[in-house]
Amino acid sequence: MLAWLTARGTKRRRWIACGLGVGLPVLVLLALVLACLINAWSVSEPDWHYQLRPSGSGHLINDSLFEERLGRFQAALRIPTISVDARNLNESALEEFKNFLQTSFPRLHGGNEDKITCEVVSNYSFLYEIKGSDESLTPYLLAAHLDVVPVEEDKWNYDPFEAMKDGEYIYARGAFDDKHAVMGILEALDYFLFTKNESVKRTFYVGIGHDEEVSGRQGAAKIAEVLHNRGVKTMDFVLDEGFVVLTNALPGVQVPVALVGVSEKGYAEVSVSVDGVSGHSSMPPKESAIGIISKAVSRLEAYPQPHFFDSSSVEYTTLETAAPHSSFLYKLIYSNLWLFKNIVSNQFLESASTAATVRTTTAPTLFNAGYKINVVPSTATAYINHRVHPKQTIEDVLEYDREVIGDSRVNVTLNTDTYIRPHPISPYGPDSPQYKLLARSILEVFPQSFVAPGTMIATTDTKYYLNFSKNVYRFAPTFLDIEDMPRLHGHDERIRVENYREVVDFFFRLMVNANQVNARPLHVHARNEL
Numbered sequence: 001m002l003a004w005l006t007a008r009g010t011k012r013r014r015w016i017a018c019g020l021g022v023g024l025p026v027l028v029l030l031a032l033v034l035a036c037l038i039n040a041w042s043v044s045e046p047d048w049h050y051q052l053r054p055s056g057s058g059h060l061i062n063d064s065l066f067e068e069r070l071g072r073f074q075a076a077l078r079i080p081t082i083s084v085d086a087r088n089l090n091e092s093a094l095e096e097f098k099n100f101l102q103t104s105f106p107r108l109h110g111g112n113e114d115k116i117t118c119e120v121v122s123n124y125s126f127l128y129e130i131k132g133s134d135e136s137l138t139p140y141l142l143a144a145h146l147d148v149v150p151v152e153e154d155k156w157n158y159d160p161f162e163a164m165k166d167g168e169y170i171y172a173r174g175a176f177d178d179k180h181a182v183m184g185i186l187e188a189l190d191y192f193l194f195t196k197n198e199s200v201k202r203t204f205y206v207g208i209g210h211d212e213e214v215s216g217r218q219g220a221a222k223i224a225e226v227l228h229n230r231g232v233k234t235m236d237f238v239l240d241e242g243f244v245v246l247t248n249a250l251p252g253v254q255v256p257v258a259l260v261g262v263s264e265k266g267y268a269e270v271s272v273s274v275d276g277v278s279g280h281s282s283m284p285p286k287e288s289a290i291g292i293i294s295k296a297v298s299r300l301e302a303y304p305q306p307h308f309f310d311s312s313s314v315e316y317t318t319l320e321t322a323a324p325h326s327s328f329l330y331k332l333i334y335s336n337l338w339l340f341k342n343i344v345s346n347q348f349l350e351s352a353s354t355a356a357t358v359r360t361t362t363a364p365t366l367f368n369a370g371y372k373i374n375v376v377p378s379t380a381t382a383y384i385n386h387r388v389h390p391k392q393t394i395e396d397v398l399e400y401d402r403e404v405i406g407d408s409r410v411n412v413t414l415n416t417d418t419y420i421r422p423h424p425i426s427p428y429g430p431d432s433p434q435y436k437l438l439a440r441s442i443l444e445v446f447p448q449s450f451v452a453p454g455t456m457i458a459t460t461d462t463k464y465y466l467n468f469s470k471n472v473y474r475f476a477p478t479f480l481d482i483e484d485m486p487r488l489h490g491h492d493e494r495i496r497v498e499n500y501r502e503v504v505d506f507f508f509r510l511m512v513n514a515n516q517v518n519a520r521p522l523h524v525h526a527r528n529e530l
């Protein structure tokens with residue numbers, strides 16, 4: 001090599017060597033940029049998504065009864081079925097709600113036992129069975145809950161239990177979470193069975209719990225028990241509340257995304273406590289119990305749990321699915337996640353809602369310490385609510401907490417009674433008839449959206465139904481702009497009036513479509529039919 005460089009024509013060779021040294025990486029870079037651009041230009045909705053899109057439009061339920069239905073929905077919202085904690089439910093409101101359902105839907109509550117039966121479970125929850133003619137078809141379950149979280153009345157601009165309609169929205173506690181689903185399912189069911197007189201082939205169940213907001217142990221858990229005792233072992237699929245049709249949730253995506261929760265994060269209550277020395281506040285120790293725990297909590301917030309975003313994450317598919325519906329810059333990013341996944345992951349960590357999908361979250365929610373101003377207390381306890389990412393075990397999470405706190409005086413203890421492990425991931429690809437059935441029903445009602453899988457960040461009653469099916473989905477047919485997120489469990493909860501029409505429509509279409517799966521193939525059309 002040396003001889004070659006020092007020989008005649010060395011200058012020219014040096015230029016060549018230098019050219020190769022600089023040129024080759026530039027060429028590789030150009031090829032990389034070109035490949036990314038080609039990926040972005042050629043990205044399109046996969047065929048199986050296209051095929052699920054409806055060829056026609058218009059609501060099936062577009063009858064004159066909508067005002068009546070809306071009136072019933074408002075009446076449901078006026079009953080304050082508030083759950084404060086498992087021992088503090090509003091029983092008189094629950095009783096009123098029970099009577100309200102029975103009188104609002106008389107055909108569902110007696111006299112038509114050949115079509116539908118209803119069992120009241122734990123006094124206030126409901127289990128409906130709609131018997132199908134074909135016993136070879138596996139039944140499915142639609143779930144919802146009728147209780148609501150408490151309100152800070154003085155923070156609302158509307159009476160939370162008046163269900164005021166301002167022309168565009170109805171404002172009420174429970175409008176979004178989750179009475180629209182309770183009423184939407186029952187309206188659709190009544191219409192399906194008695195107005196359209198559909199002949200039911202596939203048996204299905206509707207389970208409406210009354211204590212989801214405080215654990216679901218009396219409602220959904222007991223409904224699951226009743227089903228089990230009746231010999232129902234398997235469901236084709238289970239659908240409960242969860243994600244919704246979201247706008248402005250994904251960076252660079254203007255199109256609404258109907259996010260289907262195909263898994264659910266785990267739930268853990270962890271106490272962080274210290275047992276130290278008490279004493280006179282005039283002679284405080286260098287480190288008090290309160291100081292030690294404050295430092296521990298502060299470190300837990302400063303060093304959050306690890307995050308996960310790679311090709312095996314559900315969120316990876318969420319973004320790949322979003323790529324065809326994104327601005328060009330984000331098409332470039334989402335269609336080349338192999339290259340941009342770290343950038344995307346960091347961007348996700350910037351916002352609380354997207355960060356919650358990629359890591360175990362750490363929320364200090366309670367702090368107990370002290371009882372008198374001039375006494376240094378010997379103990380202090382903070383409570384941390386973790387939502388556990390499916391890629392971690394609870395042992396991983398606790399070990400991380402202990403490591404971050406780094407103080408052997410601090411005890412980190414899991415409440416094993418309330419711990420729920422992350423749910424398994426339900427199928428969400430082209431080979432899942434159940435996911436496709438759901439996606440098709442969504443697209444029929446929300447044709448302007450696209451359907452993508454996600455990991456549900458809060459808990460739902462589905463935890464009690466996991467043994468019935470591997471196809472458990474968490475989705476409600478409601479619209480939510482990310483800016484409206486604080487209204488959930490917050491002030492001025494609302495739903496668009498027109499959205500309620502879509503809610504009823506969605507459940508009706510789902511019932512029609514589910515009645516057809518395996519009984520006859522879903523209509524599939526070619527791209528050029530659209």
Ligand SMILES: CCCCCCCC/C=C\CCCCCCCC(=O)N[C@@H](CC(N)=O)C(=O)O
Nearest residue numbers: 213214215242243244249353354357454458459
């Ligand atoms: C890549 C995806 C971006 C994700 C953005 C997140 C947007 C979130 C959208 C909708 C969430 C709607 C959640 C409603 C259901 C809430 C269920 C609930 O409140 N569960 C309680 C149950 C309980 N009290 O134990 C909970 O605390 O989890």
Ligand SMILES: [Zn+2]
Nearest residue numbers: 177178212241
């Ligand atoms: Zn809910």
Ligand SMILES: [Zn+2]
Nearest residue numbers: 149177213489
């Ligand atoms: Zn809730």
